[in-house]
Amino acid sequence: MKTSKNRQFVKPVLGRSLVALVLLLAMACSSLLSDHLPPDSQADRRSNVQKTVDSVRTALEKDLQNSVPSLNVLIQTPTEKILASSVPPGNTPVLETTNFRFASNTKNFTSTAILNMHEDGWLDFKAPITGLIPGTSVPYVPNTPAWDFPYKNSITIEQLLQHSAGVFDVDNDPVPGFNGKTFTEATQLADPTHQFTTEEMIHQLIINNLSYFAPGTGYHYSNTGYAILGKIIERVYSTKSGSAKTYGDYLKDYVVGPNAPVPVAIHFPVRADDTVLPSPRVEGLELQPGKAIKYGDYNMSAQVAEGNGYGTMAALNTYIRSLMKGQNVLKPETVTIMQTDASSTNPTYRLGCTLTKNLGYGHNGARIGNLALMAYDPLTDVSIVVYLPLWDLTNGLDSFTKCFNAMYDAAYAARATLGYPGKP
Template sequence: MMIPLFFTRLYKRLSLPLTPISIARFFLIGGLTGLLFGCSLVNVEDHRSPLNSQVQEAVDNARATLEKDLGNAVPSLNVLIQTPTQTYFASSIAPGQQPLTPGTNFRFASATKNFTAAAVMKMYQDGWLNYKALITDLIPGTNQPYVPATPDWNIPNKRTITIEQLLNHSAGVYDVDNDSVPGLNKESYVNYVLSRDSTHQFTAEEMLKPIIRYQLNYFDPTKGYHYSNTGYFILSRIIERVYSLKAGQAKTCTDYMYDHITGPASRVPLPIWFPYRANDVQMPQPSVASLIRRASGRQDGFGPVNMSGHVGEGNGYGTMASLNTYIRSLMKGENVLLPQTVKLLQTDVSAANPTYGLGTSYRQNLGYGHNGAIAGYLMTMTYDPATDVSVIAMLPMWDLTQGPNGDTTFGKCFNSMYDAAYAARAALGFPGKP
C-alpha cells in the first residue's frame, strides 16, 4: 500500500551531479549510557536470549543478501524493535567492523519532517496557530502574518497556500534542495552552493530567491503531490515567527524543538538535536560515520555535515533508542500531542497521496512514521498501532556503483533497510513484508 517516499524522487535526483548532499536530501557515551536523560528509555533484551538471537539472525541475513546483491561489503545494518513486552536490538556488521549500539548517534535526515509536523501541531493544539490557515493570514492575537509580507517571500501562489498543504506536500512549492534550478548547471540550489562553499550559512530568504526569480512551482495548491524539502524549510520559518512572537524575543525553530518537543522541559525528554548553524557540524560521541561508495571506486565517509540548508526538513540527529521512544510515544498519544491531534498527523492526507499525512507516512505492516536519507545514511522509524510494535532501522551506507547514476544499487540499499525491519518483525511472530 505504501510507496517508498523517495523512490520516485530518487531517479530524478541521481541524474544530477553526485555530491554528498545532492543524493542525500533525496530520500533521516557508550550504549544506552549515552542517552542524556537516562538509560531507562529502552530496556534491551539480553543479546543471548533466543528471541534476540532470532532478530540478530534475521538482520544478519538481510545484510548478507545486500552484500551479495552489491558484490561488496556492507559495514553494518541495524534494527531496534520494541514489542508490547520487550525491546530487541541487532547490529549486523562486516568483519573488522565494530557493532553499533542503541545509543550510537547518526543523522536521521527527512525523519526531521515528522518532528516539524509535531511542532506545528503542538502549536495548533496550544492555540498558537491554525494549521488550516493561509500562510499569509495573521498569527492569532497578532498583526503579523505567518510568513513575512515582503517581496523576498513572493513565491508563486503565496496567497493560496496553507500550512496544512506545506505539511502534506500538496502546496506545489518548488524544491530547490532536491530539484535542479535554472542557471546552476542542472544542480539544485543547495548542492550548487555547498559544492563551492561547504561553510555557507543558508537562510530561508535566499532559498526562495530562485523560486521567485524563475517563478518555479509544480502545480497550484491541492492539485497534486510533490515532496518538497523547501516547503518544510518554510514551515521552520513559520515556527520561528510564531515562537518569537509568543516569547517576546527572537527565537529559532531549533529553540522551539528543544523547549517544547525534545528538551528537558518537554513531556518526553530525549537526546535529539536539530543544528541550524553552518559551523555546527559535529555529532556527539558515540556516533557512526557513513559511507558513499561510487562507481569510480572512490569512497567518501561522512560525519561532519553543514545542515543549515536543511532546517525543518532534514537537520536532525540522534540515536536509535531515542527515535524509538519518540515515534512510539508520539503515535500512542503519550508525547506532546493528544490522541486526536495524532490522528490528524496520520489521516490529514492530500488527495494525490493518501499514504502521506502531516509529516507522517504509512507503510503496511510497519505503520506510521518517516524515513530519511542524507550523506550516506538511510533510516526509517515506524510505529504500528495494530500490533503495538515500533521499529527503527538504519544503514550507514549508500552504494552508487550500478545503474544510471548509481540508482540501481542505491535502491538495493534502500530496500534492504526495510527488508531488515520486516524480517525482525517476522522473527518475533509479527506480520512481516507484505
C-alpha cells in the same frame, strides 16, 4: 521519500471500547506467556533477530558486490526490546546510544511542532501561510517582495505538511544556473561553511518562477516546503516569546529537550558552524564509481526542518512510540489528525507522516550516506527503527534502491522473526 540527498488507513469497525478490551487482553496474555518462558527463550529470540538482520545485510552485500558497513534494527514489542546490529567481521556494532543523522525523519518532528502550536492556539494549521499569527498583526511568512514566490497567496500550512502545495524543491531538483545541480548542493560545494537561509531558497523560486503545480492540485515531495514550515515555527515562537528564536529552539523547548513531556537525545542544528556529530557516532558512507565519501561533521543549515536532525536509535524509538500512542507532546486526538489528514492527490502521505502496511505510522529519510526509518504499529504495539549508513551509487539509482529496500526488508524480517506480520 525522495531518493536525492537527502500506505493504507484502516477504519475501525468495532467499537473503540471493544477494540481496546481485545488489545488489552492480548497484551496481558502475551505478558503472562513471556513471564513463563524458559530462561533462555528471550536470549534465543534476540539471537534469532540478530541472525535475521545478518542475513539481510549479507544478502545486500552479495547483491551490491560491495561491503555494507552495518545494518541496524531496534524493535520494541509489548514485552521486550531488541537491538540487532549486523556488521562485517571485526567491525564494532552500533549501540542504542550511537549518534547518526536521521535525515527526513525530521519532517515528522516538524509536523509535531506545528500541531503542538495548533493545540496551544499559537497557529491554525488550516490557515493560509499569508494569514496572521493568532492574536497578532504578524503574518506566518513575511509580507515582503522577497517572499513573493509562485502561488504564495494560495498555500496553506496544511498543504505544506502534506506536500500538496506545489512548492518547488531547490534542495532535490536542479535549479537553472547551477549546471544541473540543486541550489543547495551547488552552493555547499562552492562553500561548505555557507550559512543557508530560507530566504535565499525562496529567492530561487522567485527569480526562476519555479513551482510544480497550483496548490492542492497535485503531490510533490518538497524539502523547500518544509523549510518554509521551519520559518513559520521560528516566526511564531519568536512572536509568542517576545525574543528571537529558531526552529531548533522550539524543538528543544517543547518536543525533545529536558522540559519536553518525553525528553530524548535528539538535536536539530540550524547554524552552519554547528557541524559536529557527537561520539559515539556513525558516519554516513557514499560509494561512487572509484570513490568512497564519508559524512560525519557536516553543515546542515540547508536542511533545517526537513532533514537536519541527529540522535540515537533509542531516542527515535522512544519518540515515535510515545508520540503515536498519544503519550507524548500531542493529544491523542491530534495524533489521529496527523495520521489521517491527507490530501486527495496523495492519500499515502499525511501530516509529516506515512502509514506503511505491517510497519505502521512514521517516516523515513535519506541524507549524505545515511538511510533511516522509524515506525509504530498500533495494531501490534510494535515500534521499529532501522539505520543503514550506506548509499551505494556505484550502479546509480539501481544500487541505491537496493540499499533503501534492504532497510525495509530488515524491518519486516525482524517483525516476522518475533511472530508479527512481516513483508506484505
